[in-house]
Amino acid sequence: MLLKRGRGVIGATLLCLTLGACTEATTPKEGKDAVSKKSSEALTGAHQVIAVDQDRVPTFVNGPFGAAPTSADALRGLQPATLAPVLARVAPLFKVKPEQLFLKKAYVGFDGEAHFRYGVRVNGVEVMGAELRLHARDGQVFAANGDARTDLPAPEGASVSMELAEEEARKDRASPPEATLVGKPELVYWRDDGQLLLAYRLRMTGETRGGERVDDTVLVNARSGDVFERITNLHGALNRRVYDGKNGPGLPGTPSRMEGQPPVLDPVVNAAYDNTGAVWRCYKELFNRDSYDNAGAALITTVHHRVNYVNAYWDGVQMVFGDGDGTTASILPYAVDITAHELTHAVTEHESDLIYSGESGGLNEAISDIFGAVCEWHSEGKVIDEGTFMIGEDVWTPETPGDALRYLFNPKLDGESLDDYADYSSGVDVHYSSGIANLAFYLLSQGGHHPSHPDWPFVEGIGIEKAARIFYKANVDLLTPSSRFETAKVATEQAAAQLGYDAATIASVTAAWKAVQVGVIILPPLPPP
Template sequence: MTARCSVVPPYVLEALAASGDPRLQAHATATLDVDSALRRGRVSAETRAGDAVLPQLEPGTDAGPVRAVYDAETGTSLPGELVRSEGDPPTGDTAVTEAYDGLGATWQLWQEAYGRTSLDDHGLPLLATVHYGSDYDNAFWDGTQMVFGDGDGVVFLGFTRSVDVIGHELAHGVTQYTSGLNYQGQSGALNESVSDVFGVLVKQHLLGQSAQEADWLVGAELLGPGVDGVALRSMAAPGTAYDDPRLGTDPQPAHMSDYVDTAEDSGGVHINSGIPNKAFHDLAVALGGHAWEVAGQIWYDTVTGDIRADCDFATFAGLTVAAAAARHGEASPQEEAVRAAWEGVGITVGEGTPGDDAGDQAPESPAPGAPAPGPTPPADTEVEVFRTGGLAGLTRRRTVALHELPEPDTRAWQELLATDRLQQEAAAVGRDYPDAYCYGVRCTRPTLDVQVPEPVLTEELRALLERTLGGGTGGAAG
């Protein structure tokens, strides 16, 4: 199942659902219900039922994009009715115009700044649906297209209004086709941060702004006039974007000392993204000029380079230092500026060869005591994953062939099944966890039938099991 990434975090919608305003509560609750259904993988079964599948369009070229904008007419069947194709004149519908122009501005950044032809670098058509749902309080990338709600008209206005939001969501598509950063914990926060970075760069590129001139806000145009806030997020000052009785207070930290350890929001992906956001902002301002030229190029080199899907903050920092050194030279002002930006948010990169220390992503040989690898199972291997919980009994179950998962998760399962790690973790449980959930895995090739209590699993392994159960990818939500 492809990644589904929304711009409004669940904790914001939950605050609105508890705001005490009946209208806001109704719209936020309805949005949460839709988002929950989409995350559970119902998009292909339900939301595309009305119009079957997206049409097959010829790819764009480096000379221009191929865009198509559809109108859901407040329904939830995708893609909806085609209302504007590439080269067509404006329709008079503001949301259609904003979506069409935002797709174009995003394509221009990727092509003109980095020589990338659309999201996949092969001319992928850029598709969008407007007027999704009834006053739907979100916008999302579903792995194939953009979808925009009209907002509730009080706290959130139309979601096509912010070109940086359009750029943010489409950047999830670039991540999908490149690094595939897992949408959990620090790798998920990096996934969100990369989208914020390139989202604001779309806006700055469109307006010709320097790093010093830019506002570094994500979604500044989305908030209604009575909201106490300036945007959804501030990259210059994470944690200051809003403080509103209906939205709550912006929870983003700007430094590792304030890192939020939480199981909510997929491990804080929208929250802790403030830390790498701040590092990029500080780097871009220190370098001066247009942020997409040097700082943005370093980030682009990183996410399209040798990076693993489970990359954490320290690893990513090391990779950006390596990217700066590769392009500008070791001990260059650019490399030193990258180091300083990360140090400013509490992450220190080693002084050896760029990429050493934090940048090393995997040891060359197994660590002492690590499960010894065996034969790698084929990609058509099927695994059954289930989660049980106390008196509630069996709650969720899924059987899937490894090749049906996103490539990073296919590889992760192959590596896992080539060892006896799950058996070791199950055997090492030193006490009972009567109230805990248990994850189970069954497989016939190799033979495997184990159950492990959730508290003893590493975050990485639990996230893999949860993504597999949910039908999601290691990609994004945003």
């Protein structure tokens, strides 16, 4: 991801803290209250439809869907046929055939529930971003969600050769000079509103003329040859490894401090080591998560990257920090919330895998900001202070006291971010649309009124730790790559219910999203009299 402040590229007013990922699951803006028994939920036979897309196809359902193994031992030897009876019941609800689904992952979550993630293929080709998820406890599947439709028009067969697709990708103006293509192009489908586009997916790496690293997934229409989407794979853990880049471009650099070693003379190396440990402990103590992959992956960090580099990012393997330029930002590894932001991109990459574009990209950015705040709070003894809900306040514009990169409690303070879903439109930068979910989280945690609309309804806060558990469960178990803000509303409501929280807590989740106009019917302005 890119964390931005202001317009343009690195240097003037940009902090790039990175993860890549546009198919968007489309729940209508007039959405449903997901948990209220008096809302417009649809009851169909034995199941309950919680949310639907614009064509009224379910995207979230609850109900007794059949038996499933739910212990960690049983999941290790899971055979695809085991859940065939469940899929035969669930798949038609989501307009997908059971034989078009393939199991990607089965696991037991931090709350003890079992989860099964299925990818989707049409004509033997994977649909990028499409998933169906099953959720089970006590041996029974009780819920399913996703955007897995295969009833949409889908062309068969490419009209453009693989070689021509590569050529068009290289010629695209956003491609770096002397770009390297990693691996071979592969055919995928991409959801574009009411159709599936057949595309070549290519991985392209290189450097811009200014020396910035590029690692993009490029989609080329397999029928027309047009490049229509670029998705960065640079996003922006206890086994710590800190390297010194010595102000050069190479990665990872010279080993400086490994796990268990004493402090060194370089305070920046020590800060990176300490803050990485603080984020690991935050995830471990709050969610019993061991590193970003929940399997103890090493936390690799490079500091002193390049000269006056106002940038930090996650590249899919490690974190990279510049020293700042002393004006736009000071030494970036000193900020624990920026470290948490980057490692949360890695968590998201391994869990919901939110596509880094459109509304899903805004959610991706927001989740990193949210857990940047949560882990800063956790690292400071679970004490909330004036900096808790500010991102990068320790290092951003050091000559301007009280300034920050972003403000969860009032997103518009940065001059760019949105705080109202009614203002969202396609093409809004993901760093600015993140303000919608950031403010929803803040209001859920701390309570209060919308900062731009103090006359709007009050939100009753539930506390930062409970709010964090709800958003964490949504990111890990319920959100899918193409989720939108409406989807996130439903996912957090259902996460609160599945965690066993009371009706008042669930009502606060709903109220927080409605405070930013997610789940609210947005009427067009009345014509002048």
